[in-house]
Amino acid sequence: MTMLNERQQLSYIAAQAADARLNVELETEGMTLNIGPQHPATHGTLRIIARLDGEQVVWAEPVAGYMHRGYEKLTEVRSFPQVTTLINRIDWLGSFANEVPFILAAEQLMEIEAPPRAQYIRTILFELSRIANVSLFLGDLGVQMGAITPVFMAFRDREYVLNLIEGATGGRFHPNFDRIGGLKDDLPKGWIAETKQVMKKLRQFCDEIEDLLFGNEIFQSRTRGVGIIPADVAKSYGLSGANLRASGVDWDLRRDQSLPMAWDQADFKVWTHPDGDSWARCWIRLQETREATKIVDQLIDNIPAGPVMAKVPRIIKVPEGEAWVSTENPLGEMGYYVVSKGDLGPFRVKIRSASFNNISITPWVLKGVYVPDIITILASLYFILGDIDR
Amino acid sequence: MIQLAVEIPYWGQSLLRVLGGLVAVLLPAGTIVYVFLFKMMSFMQSRLGPMEAGPYGSMQLLAEVSKWLQKEDIIPENADAKIFKIAPIIVLASTFLLVVVVPFGPDAWFTDFQAGVFYALAIGSVSVIGILIAGWSSANKYSYLGGLRAAGQLIAYELPMVLAVVGVVIQAGSMNLQQIVVAQNTQEIFGLDWIGLPFVLTQFVGFLIFMIAVQAELTQAPFDMPIAESELVSGYMTEYSGFRFLIFFIGEFATAGVFAFIASILFLGGWGVPFSWFGWESLDQVENWMNVVGPLIMLSKMMLLVGIIMWVRFSYPRFREDQLQRFAWKVLIPVSLANIAITAILKVAV
Amino acid sequence: MVRLSDTATGNDETAALPGDGLREGIVDGLRSDLGDRLLDTHLLPQKDLWVRVQPDAWALTAAALKTQGFEYFCFLSVLDWLPSPFGKGEDDPEAEPTEPNTEIKQGYAGGASRFQVFARVTDIKRHVGVTVKADVPESMSVPSWLPHYAGANWHEREAHEMFGIGFEGHPDLRNLYLPGEFEGFPLRKDFPLLSRMVKPWPGIVDVEPMPVVDEGEGDAS
Structure with a gap:
């Protein structure tokens, strides 16, 4: 057991008190509150059943599956290039980032690598989709706590990033731009200068949000010391991304594994926070957005010349084998376990999505909190429903 | 007293008072909704707000109202229908x-209550x-939680509000709102007789507490825990639609206006200008044209105060229920008690 | 120059990216814990490691891995090695029906049964992950990983509803996604994908030559 600080101990005591109350449930009549599937706070169709004692949660359980689309089954009847269209829609705010690990897995099986230029552009687009994704989180955070203004700023500045993604790929939400062996196209003219401008704007946006929201005393009192997840619990539940780093675990797949991507060419800091509370998770995401803009800035000046597509057969048959590739997506670790039998399409694709694990911790972390904290904790864990249900 | 050329019969006076009351409640409500809810909020959020209905969307509110009036009056099956219908009213x-005790000019008042402050707060x-009862009768758990939260919150913030006003009452030596206005405009501070003595200068702590409490009362x-749209959907209003929701909506903003009126009377000198400007000595000498200018002065002070309320509303996240109670009981009430004690000591000593 | 993103910065315990020696060491460690019950291993040089254990040692493996430092739970799922009797639904609908291939052939680290459970855990300090597999016995159930990895809860529920594999010791194998009264196990290969059955896939792979200059490497068949 790791050493707990005072706040963590308090949250444990609250959870145990909630347990005790559940045991005498027959004597004190509680109330079951059904949050969702249609509810303003669950952004999507997640349903949470919470048993309350007054306003304190004694037991909570998320119910997923209102949007299950069966992608693991569908991938088995698609060919490899067609799969990217599906997996685009898992985490629909960071679509491009979903394509990358699957394509990398297929490339690993085929033992090819994208040319350096394609690797750079992939990494840049990956980070852009991270910014598009997380900047919406930063705005949405305020709405979940009743501050309505930040979300409009987020939408305003996210638009610039979406325009960039559209400029390069042709799609704002579902680029479907990644190909086995490289990319569909090269960057359009003027895109690099435009990107530099936008990155400056996005850093300003981060400063604005930090002033407006993170500096606000009410925001701090709502998030600090709320929903504490210790590191060992986080690892055992498989929390990933900012949620794991907010618990003090220094683990970032961009840095800690070698992939044919350009992250090792950029210098960025992997932020961690020792507290593990909602505040830490939000703060880590804010810092990550800043780091992402810096990664883009560093890479965009050094894109090597050359083709964006390796030589691959026009009809792609992936050799027999199994491959696991995961990347540090905006929501956390997203990976694909691809099994190929040498056909046109995959034999089996196991999709490991980040939100699935991140949300599976909710019964543990929601025990003993108040109803308003359900919302802040869920918001800070940051899930996208397509990423839970797949 | 008012000198009119024609004698108005009693029923006529009553009618005039009713019409005046409607204007005093609905006009500020409409102005607040358009200026702050539609436009100021939009500009703060880098968007334009309603632009289609009328010039700069100024008729938007009428469009909204007619939309609400056309909607079906839905009452949930399990709701306690009678109480459900009464609640918004x-x-x-x-x-x-509440607006009944507010004086808008030397003679422009609905009723001249000696214990006006007491009546208003009650x-x-x-x-x-x-x-x-709206929360209870809706037969909805969100409404129920919202109603309970509202009850807890409104009762908790009633106290600092009352205590903050006590300082003003001590200083003015009257509970009559008209007398409080006169007291602020006939006295002087630091020998500057052109500024009068708006109590916001001497009772600044009380003013802050009053405005915070007003924010909570509204x-x-x-x-906004009782409404808290991200957790309780819409709190006690969840099940309301159509014109019943409209009544709640008008109530929310009209109450904001009326509370701002009362705050401007208590702390900002109300309808009056410092009497020394025109050489008036007492209320009786105030000239009749102040009955026209007074309401305008009140309106502008009201807009200023509501502007502050809305500014805070659009930029702050909300408290949690326990933090909110703690703030009321552990911060506001002790501070306002201390404020009363200091005011009383100074009143006796000076 | 010390770069912020260097793997060695910040945390003294973080090592450089793992090599094959580390992975062999992991296999040795598991072998000493599990003995004969470690059935097979597969090492993809510089990439990844697979091990296969006996089904009755499935939970024991989790405990052994956790004590070895694999604290981070990645995922748990099931592989169905039966080739789909329905094909990909991409065949020419007018062609003669062919005899479906029923040969069951397992992937890396071998195996003997149609279903295999597999899971992945990661050692965050040593930057290495391992994929563990186990055959599913006739009883169609394996021990649950829940006592060792709390995150296995939902993954086992998903595997239960999608493949019909039981997990002994799991307290609550309710359906996670599907409605409670749903019959069948959708991710098994012999569960037909109905939408494909009723309507042929319009995206059948286009074999017409494309109007680009082929540099000779392309396969135009």
């Missing part, structure tokens, strides 16, 4: 009852009953 009625809490962010 109670909320709005308390606003009308009647202001009637809306809690409406909100509580359930505006950061005290």
